[in-house]
Amino acid sequence: MSDWKTGLRLVEMLDGDGAIDDKGMKKLTEAVAEAADLVDKLGCQEMIPFATSAVRSATNSEAVLDHVEKETGVRLEILSGEEEANLTFLAARRWYGWSAGRITNLDIGGGSLEMSTGLDEHPQIAVSLDLGAGRLTHEWFDTDPPERKKINTLRDYIDAELARPAADFKAIGVEGLAVGTSKTFRTLARLTGAAPSSAGPYVQRTLTAPGLRQLISFISRMTAADRAELEGISSDRSHQIVAGALVAEASMRALGLEKLEICPWALREGVILRRLDKGTGIE
Template sequence: MRLGVLDVGSNTVHLLVVDAHRGGHPMPMSSTKSVLRLSENMDDKGRITRDGSDLLTSTVDEFASIATTSGCGELMAFATSAVRDAENSDEVLARVRDKTGVELEVLSGEDEARLTFLAVRRWYGWSAGRILNLDIGGGSLELTIGGDEDPEVAHSLQLGAGRLTRDWLQGDPPGKRRVSVLRDWLDAELVEPAKELKAAGKPDLAVGTSKTFRSLARLTGAAPSGAGIRVKRTLTSSGLRQLIAFISRMTSADRAELEGVSADRSQQLVAGALIAEASMRALSIDTIDICPWALREGLILRKLDTEMGGDLVVSTT
């Protein structure tokens, strides 16, 4: 069966089309992205602006048409942090549904964390043992640990790269003092979540998912995307510290010239690197493996597990 997965994130809307069957490896057929920066289209009351709502509606409509012409038997459409946190979330969702016919499911932060963990577990298999996963999005940071397919501990924290860039690092380049203060603040914010994750047991494998982790790994020497998704890629805490010292002195335009950094994410790169560094420090991790599968693949796998054509069971807000 051909499935379409429409992911409305804080930075981008992403349509992934895959051929999938239960017990099989989801095979990607096409991938389409559009940079919306929904998290930046918010007014001072935390509401998505009319312009932001218009842009989201037109993009969802366009991508739903692409899914149809691509032969998708079903479109799984969901939204994460930006829509989840918006004060007018229900109003925006209703407008998208009325104008496009697409019902966007809003994933809770915990669902987002658990589905991403499922994808990571399936990618590495049971031989990986206990897995600790870190996922940095535009609006939130997800931290999970467990020995099974469902994590024992799952946290979703409002520590996304886009959010912290807007709140802390508005200078271009960001000031040295702001970087230092943000480092200290992140350390404080992660004390309690890290304590709970550590209490669950020592991981056999630490993993990073998301575009942010892939970019950071590439900038510290990991293989480029052209080498294929099965090439082992890692990120070390020492390499990350050196990278932060380098990129925090650059403008976003200069960072966009670096290999593996897209122009739409260059502004958030420093915040993303600081979040990764603080998370690894709090969890006493020196090295993480980069997993190519994340939330979208987790949704597909859960769909297949609940049988083709069945309902996707997640809690919504």
Template structure:
């Protein structure tokens, strides 16, 4: 069957169309994205602005038309931290439902972490052993650890690259003091939860998912996306530590010229790098693997698990 996953995230609204059957690997058929950066469209009250809501409604309507054009039988719509944490989130959900007939399922931060972990587990297989999975989104950082398909520990922290850029790094390039202040805050937040994971022992493999980790790995020398999903890609803490001060000295336009960095994400890359560096350091990770599957694939896999 042909499924569509409609992901209303903090950075993008992404429709992923896949051909999927129980017991088989979901095969991507089409991808449609629109960059809204909802995490950056919050007003002083923490609400998504009227303009932001109108753009969201229009984007969902466009995605539904694309899904119909591509022969999608069923759409799985969900929203993450930007809608979940907006002070007018319920109003936004009602507006989207009234104008598009799409009822977005709002995932909790823990749900995001668990579904992303499921995707990484299925991609890597049982032989990967105990996994530590890190995912940096636009609005939050998800961390999960476990041996099975359901992790033993899963948390979500408000340390998304888009959120931190909008709230803590206003300059372009940012002021050195702003970077130092954000670095301290990020590390303090992550340090609060480290013990929840380390008590389970040392992971056999550490995995990074999400666009942020893929871009950081690429600028650090990993293979291009054009070389395919099955090429192993890694990010070392040593390389990341070398890149952080370089990214801090660059403007968003300069970061956008780096290999693998999209113009829409270039401004967020420094904040994402600070979060990635802090997580790898505090969890004692020297090298992590890049996994091409993440939250959207986890949603698809969970749906397939429940099909008759």
């Protein structure tokens, strides 16, 4: 088994017209080429190449896909926001099982926030909003640490974006198991006292609303460099964790959630599980 990751932060490389700039296209192409080379070296039988929010929302997405394919031979498939939410929900369902009952899942990526809820493997509601930690940091914060006024204005913006989907969720009920997936939620949980990743995936980790509010008050006054010194946060996440925390707090508040269970599986596992299901005839 091999695990390889590289951070691209493409959403921070969108120009004024919403297009991925030359630097972003170069980084994406190099990452895909490296992944394809690793597939060959490891003797993998299949590659599942997909792109999410940053490419999905880019005004030059087709040109980006064409360039990557021309240079690497790999054609990325863009997942819609709803597909991303569905697949992440599937991963959470498979991790917790049927006995969990209704699952309400939140996932904060670099470019978007996915929200889903349901009793089955397919959520009753699955939505995607452009409220990713990297996107909001890039669009809203121009000082380090961010200005208090900007933080308060961003809070109001997030609340407004969440109002309608939150009402839809509440209309069918969000009681049951509340789950947070993605590196942002794992980092927030770690910063509020959850066990480190070295403790393994089966240790229960939670994120509480009071703990999150206290954390925001603390980290929002720190520079990115100082936040990077905190145990549990990587240097490539420290600059965007304030925006991520604001989205987490606002989404939990909008849905009336006081605690989230942190699920070690997320979109990647959902994509793999769906592919395995298709291979066995399960849809």
